Amino acid sequence: MGRPKAARGQGRDRVVAAAIELFSERGVSGTSLQMIADRLGIGKAAVYYQFKTKEGIIEAVLAPAFEQMRSIIADGEGSDSPQEVAIVGLSGLVIAQREVVAALSQDPEVRRFLETHNEASELLLQLGAMLLGPEPAPRRRVAVSLFGGGLASVGIDPALADIDDEALRSELISLGQLLLTA
Amino acid sequence: MGRPKAARGQGRDRVVAAAIELFSERGVSGTSLQMIADRLGIGKAAVYYQFKTKEGIIEAVLAPAFEQMRSIIADGEGSDSPQEVAIVGLSGLVIAQREVVAALSQDPEVRRFLETHNEASELLLQLGAMLLGPEPAPRRRVAVSLFGGGLASVGIDPALADIDDEALRSELISLGQLLLTA
DNA sequence: GTCTATAGCCGGATAGAC
DNA sequence: GTCTATCCGGCTATAGAC
Numbered sequence: 001m002g003r004p005k006a007a008r009g010q011g012r013d014r015v016v017a018a019a020i021e022l023f024s025e026r027g028v029s030g031t032s033l034q035m036i037a038d039r040l041g042i043g044k045a046a047v048y049y050q051f052k053t054k055e056g057i058i059e060a061v062l063a064p065a066f067e068q069m070r071s072i073i074a075d076g077e078g079s080d081s082p083q084e085v086a087i088v089g090l091s092g093l094v095i096a097q098r099e100v101v102a103a104l105s106q107d108p109e110v111r112r113f114l115e116t117h118n119e120a121s122e123l124l125l126q127l128g129a130m131l132l133g134p135e136p137a138p139r140r141r142v143a144v145s146l147f148g149g150g151l152a153s154v155g156i157d158p159a160l161a162d163i164d165d166e167a168l169r170s171e172l173i174s175l176g177q178l179l180l181t182a
Numbered sequence: 183m184g185r186p187k188a189a190r191g192q193g194r195d196r197v198v199a200a201a202i203e204l205f206s207e208r209g210v211s212g213t214s215l216q217m218i219a220d221r222l223g224i225g226k227a228a229v230y231y232q233f234k235t236k237e238g239i240i241e242a243v244l245a246p247a248f249e250q251m252r253s254i255i256a257d258g259e260g261s262d263s264p265q266e267v268a269i270v271g272l273s274g275l276v277i278a279q280r281e282v283v284a285a286l287s288q289d290p291e292v293r294r295f296l297e298t299h300n301e302a303s304e305l306l307l308q309l310g311a312m313l314l315g316p317e318p319a320p321r322r323r324v325a326v327s328l329f330g331g332g333l334a335s336v337g338i339d340p341a342l343a344d345i346d347d348e349a350l351r352s353e354l355i356s357l358g359q360l361l362l363t364a
Numbered sequence: 365g366t367c368t369a370t371a372g373c374c375g376g377a378t379a380g381a382c
Numbered sequence: 383g384t385c386t387a388t389c390c391g392g393c394t395a396t397a398g399a400c
Contacts, residue, residue, distance in 0.1 A: 011365075027290035029211035032393065046366045048395070105335075106288045108209035128341075138345050142353040145339045146332035153287075153331020159310075160327055163320050171324040178364055179357060193383075214375060228384045230377070 012050045014040055016060050024099040024156060028058060028109035058113055062120070065100050068093050069123045076130050083180060086130035090151055091172035095165045098155040105152040131180065143179045151176075194232045196222055198242050206281040206338060210240060210291035240295055244302070247282050250275050251305045258312050265362060268312035272333055273354035277347045280337040287334040313362065325361045333358075 018039045022031040033054060037044045051057045072089030076082035094101050104110055114121045131144045151172065154160065160168065200221045204213040215236060219226045233239045254271030258264035276283050286292055296303045313326045336342065336354065345353075 025290065026294075027209060027211055029209055030290055033395090034392080042365085043367055044394090045368080045396085049365060052395085054394070108207065108212055112208075138349060139353050139357075141342060142336060142345070142350065143357055145336045145342055146329070146354070146357055148332075149335020149339070150328035150330075150332030153334070154324060154327045157327045157331070160323060163324070167320060168324065171321050172328070175321075175325055175328055175361060175364070178360060182357070182360055215377090216375080224383085225385055226376090227378085227386080231383060234377085236376070 012060065015047055015050050015057065019057050019061050020099050020103070023061065023103040023107065028103065028107045055113065058110065061100060062104060062110070062113075065093065065097050065104055066120055066123060068096065069127060073123065073126050073130070082130040083133055084177075086127055087147075087176040087180065088173055090127065090131075090148075091169050091176060094151050094155040094172065095169045101152050102156040105149070139182070140180065143182065147176055147179050194242065197229055197232045197239065201239050201243055202281050202285070205243065205285040205289070210285065210289045237295065240292065243282060244286060244292070244295075247275065247279050247286055248302055248305060250278065251309060255305065255308050255312070264312040265315055266359075268309055269329075269358040269362065270355055272309065272313075272330075273351050273358060276333050276337040276354065277351045283334050284338040287331070321364070322362065325364065329358055329361050 015036060018036050019031070022035055022039065025031075026035075033047050034044050036057075037047050040047075051060070068089075072086060072093070075089065076085040079085045114124070128144065128148070131147070132140060136144070154168070154172065163171075197218060200218050201213070204217055204221065207213075208217075215229050216226050218239075219229050222229075233242070250271075254268060254275070257271065258267040261267045296306070310326065310330070313329070314322060318326070333354065336350070342350065
């Protein structure tokens, strides 16, 4: 019992925070456990104490974003406009987790990770379906792909760093509606 | 003299073609020279005969895309609507070089490459300026980022594989105009 | 919880035979 | 132009001291 409960998990959280920074700067493949350890000022083996494998770190980095996606999907199921829910929800997700979303959707290593984790790919498919709606025409399908890919890159675009979160969020929602109701 | 001229450069071209495939599947950091050699059925040292460094391969992969960007910029300079030229030109670029464009704009290793090659970053800045126009409002700036990032991901989206090039190109142009004139 | 040390593998890159 | 062999360094991961 030595230590207060509040301290538990801090080590893990610090590793995850450093990993997010590095993943978005250098990509997952370009980030070594040594780099994560160096950024925290600890040794490589100390990182292994928190996570037994690099894949475990990837999992922990992605977890909160997937949690938020689950909640968007749940919201959409009770709604009469799932598309609207998805546009608003995903715009909020990008704002809330800029770096994570970038790593999430743009990194090839993460794509490979998803291929071996069907529950996660399933979430992405469901969100895609919400945006597409029933029997989408080619134009809508292109628009969904454009919006999805664009969202991720907006999250990390340094050229937009001066725009505050609320303004960015409302622009994204409005541009999403423009694209997907065209 | 032994060999017909047509054969010259074939070795290099084969390496570049294999590299493009692998870069878009696994990212630049996730692709080793051994993988490139294996895909061609040759040894690693044979790849080094064509390119002295991995960076040389990256350069050769990106070169045609940058060439096309230069030509878009040149077209825009004589036009009274550079924004239109950029939308049409970039949509065509995505179609012409789907995999290259993906690696180009989404890979962290390529971003690092660009930081050390100012001529290339300069081209991207000029294209960005063409899309933005003079004194862009925040909404336009977000739209440009969304369009740029979205374009790249449309190029590699397997869900759009059944849409033929000409249809995709015209949808992209039309969606680009919608976004950027809003 | 963090360290040093080490195992074992794979990375980029080079030399030299064929 | 392709090969084998090799160098050296960095990688993930583990073992064991503190």
